[in-house]
Amino acid sequence: MRDVLSRRNFIRKTATAGAVGLGAAALLSACGKKEGGDTKAAAGCNDVSGLNAADKGMRTSNAYVDKAADPKKACDLCQLYKAPAAGAACGGCTVIKGPIAPKGTCNLWAAKSA
Ligand code: SF4
Secondary structure: OHHHHHHHHHHHHHHHHHHHHHHHHHHHHHHOOOHHHOOOHHHOOOOOOOOOHHHHHHHHHOOOEOOOOOHHHOHHHEOOEEOOOOOOOOEEEOOOOOOEOOOOEOOOOOEOOO
8 A cells, every 4th residue: 555655656746747847848938939929039139030131231231230339329229219019128120120139239329319
């Protein structure tokens, strides 16, 4: 009887540990996803797969980068910046199409008006 109980306990504990492991894996895989299904935060804001050649060219010709060398000229301080949706890592821009990092920048940076 004692042997049956300990076997039951083993099976119960193993099933619980497996469920916890699956839950943790699901949480970790969801961690990098953003609202609206756009760019993963870990990949930065450089997923331009949805853009046409002209829009990609605008990013390149205006030297868009995910991290501004001068933090005072970051996208989130630019008047053309559109803040990310709740829970999203990347915002947008009224001129440069595609995902925009809050701390990115480009040659079109313009200070927000007061
Ligand atoms: S214009 Fe350039 S600096 Fe301003 S928000 Fe758009 S990408 Fe960022």
